[in-house]
Amino acid sequence: MKCKSLVILLFVCGFFALAAAEEGSGPPDSTHVDSIPPPTPVSMLTARDSENDHGHSVTLMWELSTDDGAGQNSVLSYEIFRWVPFFMDTLQSIRDSLAGAEGTIAEQLRKRRDQAIAMIPGAHKSYPEQGGWRKIGTALSGQSSYEDVGVKDRGSPDYMADHTDYYYLVDAVTADPAIRAPSEIVGPVQSFGQFFNTGRIPVFVAVLVFGLLTILFVTRARRGAELYVRPLAGIEAVDDAIGRATEMGKPILYVLGLGSAADIGTIASFTILGRVAKRVAEYQTKLIVPCYDPIVMTVAQETVKAAFLDAGRPDDYYEDIVYFVTQSQFAYVAAVNGTMLRELPATNMYMGVFFAESLILAETGALAGSIQIAGTDQVAQLPFFIVACDYTLIGEELYAASAYLGREPILLGSLKAQDYAKAAVIILAALGLLAASLNWTAFINLFSVTS
Amino acid sequence: MRRQIPLALVFIFGVFMIFQYFVPHESSEWIYEFLLDWIYIIGIFALALGIWSLIRVSVAKIKTRKSGWGYPVITMAGLFLMILFGFTGYRDGSWGFHFMTAEGLSNPMFRNFFDYIMIPIQSTMFALLAFFIASAAYRAFRARNVLASLLLVAALVVMLRFNPYLGPFGTIIADTASWLLNVPNLAAKRAIIIGIGLGMVGTALKIILGIERGYMGKG
């Protein structure tokens, strides 16, 4: 809920930034509106550089007007003003002429613009001479802060340069825009970018802990420590399925899903494909891999080719084992459906990222009488695979599958690291529950990532 | 060399992206945006490879003249017609290499193919799910054991949540259904998501460290 209202606030603020740029839509005919007594202004207005950002931003905070939500209850919004030197109009005029310019003139104008941008900090030094107050945004009643991020375009007169002195004031505004109360002026304040985001320290610690755990267990595994892994039905089925396909003389269909090569789920699927392809090559069974994403297709071709090489059968590899269909969800599904009913594969494997098509594929496969093994990290599609497939790797099991299939100690070692992390989660959850019940907020705050 | 350089690239870019996350400074954000743009651009080159693969597979099927060789001809016809519509257009009084104009698409046939071929097939494929969800339910919801029974009962309760013919049980079922959807659902999803998070993080780390190279065909 909190998150949702925050989104609204941002949304509204964004609109107001636009509104400030336009302005103009003046007060309506307010003859029939009762006259409103002037409200009290905001107090304790402060301005400072926004934390943990890339600069170009100043955060204002204040205490609400006593007439906001209380007192006369007349304050509807706060208008934020920044002192802007007339020099910024020069920037605007350069921008205007740049819009229509071409060739060498544009080149010169661009140079002039860059010079002008370099002069922004100097121009702000002239405060309070040679400039004026400009409305830069609005905060709704009840809000006691505002983040001024200016405009990202460096040529714009609203661009906020770093290391520049800015001055602000905030008006408490009533329903009648003419009736308002200005605050005191704050400034100078400068904005600048940070090199480390302190709000993300908890994530940083987690990265370190997790990285060290993984490296620790991988090195231990490399030294040859015995590691137990519990059996997973879906994984054991893979070998049987390949054997079955060989006996029946029918192909194996491997679907990588709709993910791109950027999805870790797809990358995990490549590894599984590699293992499957190797065994397929050994057994000399036919493999079919239709692809949705062209990059995924390219990687899958590499994977399968190398697997055939590994199995000592490079001559059996041909390019069209892995082929591209189309990058359209349902066209891809239509084609894979057709393949399933025409080639009648002994086994269908669905590994990777899937969306609504999961059930269409799995039901058609069941119709064709194939054994089906699925694995996905898309929580919403798990129910359909569970219902329609013979074996399903649920979430994390998909990632564990590559280690299981390879039985390599190094990969199994990293599974151990994941298990320790899970144990840590359980302990933390228990502690967190105590903390929440006893109102021990310090502990809870350890985990809050603020930006 | 042929294997080492790609692995080094993976390591360098992987580590860079991790550090980038903690550095809010402008220069770090610029590089981040550049890198994301690059991926899209490389993706288009890859798409050319994809289309090439589609054409090759289709042509190979046509050449064999085995039964059904006519269908790849339809694929190719659709492909080349749509490419023709997508890359030619009418603007400023002449036909040429255009796509959009101020009035919209410069070749209206592109839009027509989208509206009257792609849309109806796409939405019908999607609508097939209504049938498949029914057949999957019939086939799989059997009370064979504890797990299957739980699956079955939960699905039945939720499917009956707005059924008007249940009399006094209606409210209880509706309440139970919404409780199931809000409470255990949240628990299970969270457990799965934490597991997925760990699996993803572990896999990503293994990729960056070069332990997991299955995607390069080296297990």
Added chain:
Amino acid sequence: MNIFDRMMSLDRRWVFLFLAVVCVITYIVDFQIPIRVESEVRTIHEFIDTLKPDEIVFIAIDYDPNALAELHPMCYAVMEHCFRKNLKVIITALSQNGPGMAEQAILDISDSLKLDREYNGILYEGREIRKGVDYAFLGYKPYFALVILGMGQNFRLPFPTDYYGTPLDSIPMMQGVQNYDQVACVVDLSAGNITDAWIAYGQGRFYFPLALGLTGVMGADYYPYLNSKQIFGLMAGLYGAAQYEELADNPGLAKDGMRIQVYAHLVIIFFILIGNIGYFMSRSEKKRQGR
């Protein structure tokens, strides 16, 4: 193969056929099904039903065409109910495509109001509803949060004129109507974050009775507001709309949709039961034969 084995392994094409036939029949044949009504919809209906003639209901039509299927039926049901009860209605549309939705609803409801109808055993005579007398459509203004806040002071601040350009002061039904204080309740029909603004900046600040109409997916997120009494009623999705139609005895789009849904669900449940009966019977049969 005995009957139970057959029940267990029906060709799935029977399932497809049965489902298709049921969906098409329930789509084409217009018959009524009962709808079980939940208390959160009943409160809305009761509230509006017990208002006296000429009281004002404020209907905020804040959705776009993509949520039309779920929210339009609610809008029709509530609006028709208000007009039949001789209430007056103020309408705003704070989402970009809202005015189109609102105008369509007003047009259709005016047509429907011309007919004599009997609802819940009471005969309502057909009548002409007039712009400015029975309803005022204020239109669309950007920055919904500010508009909601502004209307708390006076409707004339964000809307000096109505959607058609008539100054609010020349609209008969707006005489003496300043702000939410003169309105009996606000019904917000929205598919997005405008709902939050109505709760936070509208109800949270001016304390008028607020009821919500939402899409089915959003529903669960807003139940807490019912418990905290910030809203007095809530309709979620097609089912919520169907409940209102049921209460108002005015079957429409939502009940049509629910009819198909209920029967389609029953078909699926029917096949699940058949499969399970077959499974258990053939298993016990086999056990018996085994002995």
Added chain:
Amino acid sequence: MRRTTIIAMAVVLGLFILSWILRSASYVTVQEHYLIGGLKVTFSAFLTLAILSFLYKDNPFYKFAEHLFVGVSAAFWMSMGFWTTIVGNLVPRISQSLSEFFQVPYQPGSYNFVYFIPVILGIMLLMRLSRNRGWLARWPLAFIVGTTAGLNFVRYLRSDFMEQVSATFVPLFVDWKGVGYFISHFSLSASGQFVAIVANWVIFLGVICGIIYFFFSKEHKGVFGAASRVGIWVLMITFGASFGYTVMGRISLLVGRITFLFRDWLGWIS
């Protein structure tokens, strides 16, 4: 066999033409020729039925629609990708003359040279087609995989791990307010602290047991095994409930197609 196929084809063709004539006759719009309008609706309906026929069995009509869809959609995304990414994003950054050719505004900038890197990487990717230089294609792939692995590493650590863990930090002490209503009505929708606390307990235990189910390196025996068993129960209940919940949305999709066939095409319902 062959003859029945031909008859079926002829019947469908006849119906198609009949529908075309009837639709055209009742087509009213001034924007386009009525024969074109009739053809559009008829062809859409034909494709819709062709896909639906797949439910009976694979057949030539489905194959036709499928193959047509694959070709058209592949070209659709290729055109869109070319015009938005190459022309919209790349060309304005790297070449003035090409920008003028495509009539897009040229956007010079001092860092634009970096946009040649993805072009080079893209060309390396195309090297796959060459027999000897195919290994070069691994470089761009390594770039993509490395970048996204790093990107996902931290982001998922945060969103799927840290934030989910801290979301389980909820108070679990029982507050007996509201227990009376819960018992008297046995209603899970009852408001009040008690039901909320029960929900918190269920969520907490469900999460713990669910996580235990995912342990790989420990045998699921004894207490641990029992917890893991509860974990998979919770998962199954959830999967069942989600499945049941999805039915409504899927039926709506079907109703959408029924509406198209019966209203827009056949014109039976207004």
